[in-house]
Amino acid sequence: MSDVLPTIPPDASDSLAVLEKTRSTAETFGIPLAVLLEITHRCPLQCPYCSNPVELDRSAKELTTEEWKKVLSELAEIGVLQVHFSGGEPTARKDLVELVKHASDVGLYTNLITSAVLLTRERLSELADAGLCHVQISFQGIEEGLADRVAGYKGGHRKKLEVAKWTRELDLPLTVNAVMHRQNLHQLPDIIQMSIDLDADRLEVANVQYYGWALKNRAALMPTVAQLDECTGIVEEARERLKGTLAIDYVVPDYYALRPKKCMGGWGRQFFNISPAGKVLPCHAAESITGLDFESVRSNHSIAWIWQNSDAFNRYRGTGWMKEPCKSCEFREIDFGGCRCQAFALTGDAANTDPACALSPLHETIFKQAEREAEGDTNRFLYRNFAGGTLESGNDA
Amino acid sequence: MAGPRNISVSEASRPVLPRHAKLKYDETRQVWVILAPERVLAPDEIAVEVLQLCDGKRNVGELSDQLAAKYAAPREAILADVIVMLQDLADKGFLTEAREKTP
Numbered sequence: 001m002s003d004v005l006p007t008i009p010p011d012a013s014d015s016l017a018v019l020e021k022t023r024s025t026a027e028t029f030g031i032p033l034a035v036l037l038e039i040t041h042r043c044p045l046q047c048p049y050c051s052n053p054v055e056l057d058r059s060a061k062e063l064t065t066e067e068w069k070k071v072l073s074e075l076a077e078i079g080v081l082q083v084h085f086s087g088g089e090p091t092a093r094k095d096l097v098e099l100v101k102h103a104s105d106v107g108l109y110t111n112l113i114t115s116a117v118l119l120t121r122e123r124l125s126e127l128a129d130a131g132l133c134h135v136q137i138s139f140q141g142i143e144e145g146l147a148d149r150v151a152g153y154k155g156g157h158r159k160k161l162e163v164a165k166w167t168r169e170l171d172l173p174l175t176v177n178a179v180m181h182r183q184n185l186h187q188l189p190d191i192i193q194m195s196i197d198l199d200a201d202r203l204e205v206a207n208v209q210y211y212g213w214a215l216k217n218r219a220a221l222m223p224t225v226a227q228l229d230e231c232t233g234i235v236e237e238a239r240e241r242l243k244g245t246l247a248i249d250y251v252v253p254d255y256y257a258l259r260p261k262k263c264m265g266g267w268g269r270q271f272f273n274i275s276p277a278g279k280v281l282p283c284h285a286a287e288s289i290t291g292l293d294f295e296s297v298r299s300n301h302s303i304a305w306i307w308q309n310s311d312a313f314n315r316y317r318g319t320g321w322m323k324e325p326c327k328s329c330e331f332r333e334i335d336f337g338g339c340r341c342q343a344f345a346l347t348g349d350a351a352n353t354d355p356a357c358a359l360s361p362l363h364e365t366i367f368k369q370a371e372r373e374a375e376g377d378t379n380r381f382l383y384r385n386f387a388g389g390t391l392e393s394g395n396d397a
Numbered sequence: 398m399a400g401p402r403n404i405s406v407s408e409a410s411r412p413v414l415p416r417h418a419k420l421k422y423d424e425t426r427q428v429w430v431i432l433a434p435e436r437v438l439a440p441d442e443i444a445v446e447v448l449q450l451c452d453g454k455r456n457v458g459e460l461s462d463q464l465a466a467k468y469a470a471p472r473e474a475i476l477a478d479v480i481v482m483l484q485d486l487a488d489k490g491f492l493t494e495a496r497e498k499t500p
Contacts, residue, residue: 031425033437079425081437109419109432133417134434173417173434173490201417201490202434244404244488 031307034082035075036273036284039068039099043089045115046152046383046390047140049179049214049221052088053287056386057276063297065095069102071274071297076106078304086113088276097126104131111136113177116163117156124163128170135167136175136204142190150184152383152392164198175202181221182374185231192238196246203246205235207253211285211341216389219378222370225256254356255370259331260338261356267316267340272307280306282313285341289350316340321351325359404494406457406484408476411495413453418491420448433491447479453495457483 041056063071075083083103090096091114103110111134112127124135137160141147147157167174176195180188188205195203207228208214208221223231235250242248254261264271264283273284278297281287287294292315295306307313315321319332326337337343338354346355346366353360381392406412414420419432420440429445431438440448450460461479465472486492 034435079423081421081423081430081432082435084435107421111435133419133432136435171416173415175434244490247490 031079031304032270032272033080034084034271035080036084036086036271037068037071037090038086038088038273038275038284039063039090039096040093040276041088041386042092043087043115043384044092044117044153045089045156046385047150047179047213048152048217048381048383049181049208050384051209051212051214051284052384053285054212054216054388055287056088058386061277062093063276063278065098067278067297068095068099071278071303072099072103072108073106074297074303076103076108078302080108082109082111084111084113089115089118091116091118091123097123097130100127100132101130109133114138115151115156116160117153119163119166121166124166124172125170128172132172134173134175136177137164137167138177138179139191139194140179141184142187142194146184146187150381152381161198164200168199173202174198174200175204176200177204177206179206179208180223180231181208182223182227183221183379185223185227188231188234192234192242192246192248196242200246202249204249204251205231206249206251207231209251209253209339209342210255211339211345212288213382213384213389215345216382218370219373219376220381222255222374223253224374225371227374228253228256254338254342254354255367257356258358259356260335260354262335263339263342263354266336268307268313269317269336272313280310282316283339283341286312288341289344292350316350323351323353326353329359404487404492406480406487406492408458408461408480409456410483411453411456412451412483412487412492413495414448414451414491415493420445431491433489438489438491443478444482447482451483451492 040059040062041052042059072083085096085100090112100110110132112132113136116137139147139160140150140157144157148154164174176198178191192203210218214221232252235248239248268282271283273281274297275281275287279287279294280297280303281294286292292312294312295301295310297303319336322332322337326332338356340350342356343352343354344350347362355362355366357363382389383392404410417434421430421432423430429440431440446464447460450463457479458476461472461476465475483492
């Protein structure tokens, strides 16, 4: 669905600091301010860069309504301030209104991260009445030809536009989430204009991060360096021009960077998510790392205990686990060696330096490979589904 | 619909937090916070004091009078600081302005 990397606005002034920033250093492993709830992996869309794991949780494994309510109460009690209802497609759960209502009742600020295609105006209005604070809708492009092809869902784009309109009519703030890659980056200026036309408050320009499904589709998605430079320029210009009208968050892809991203703000430092089956995870892709055992909310442990004491959270916390070149690197507490999932996916060991880092011995090889893929003509998608993926018919060989 | 965008804060503005920005005392961390879409802001003490006066009825001038009296400080200096702080919040999209309803 959406990209949940913590982002920091470009101009946080001192009197209104963004709390994530100050807290992460002040309180080492304090309970995160916001938690991502992936309440289901079911989704009518089949986006080839889906951030869900390749091994999806079946609906029979999902937490029940009562279990989610208990989770919400517990999160509020231990100091979580916001929850993001995400998926899969969160509106695929019949009890979503009830869950939002419960979250509001226990004092949580609620965000809905949705593809929007299953919503009716009536249901959206019920969600607003239940106390929903904010709606984020993903868009795959600017026109239905490309957008519906990327999502693998006919009529999706048109429906999204309609739901975005209802969202503003109901006086809910709207964020447009646009996941960008080689096949839609040329539409970025129009996506910015679409966000203004939809009266959105925020736009997230999130370049695809390459693990899980996206890694399988890397050859069809990887942008060229020139495309990215152009994209960054467009975002910078729009931010200045639209100050006070549209806030733009920008997530850059890390393949072409010299320094890796501080993924999740550092493993187990300021973020966790809960999977449909109730696993408490340091990152929504963490289950891709084999050999880690993740505790569940169905266990005898409290969520706070799991956060503070479980092996999975402590394994890559801080800097003690690091090997060279991270171990003696002056940036080790700046980026914490990048992304553990990416290190695992590309090197086979999550404790290795993320190859996005120029200091990784694999950086050069991977960068060159990405560059070749970006120049290549593989445009065909492997669509995300419970069957392990389906190759797009037509479009190149 | 929500209040107007792109507001320019002046002495006559009557600012108010929009429905989606909630000022709340966080018991766990013992700090005031502003909850906004996928953001948590930490206003400092002065900002909290100003925001508690932003009820959509008082204008910025009146609000500055109150603070100037309370702290026995020069009103013009307070007014200038308040405008800068509120404009910053407005630019981030977390402040709106009460307007007269047209009949």
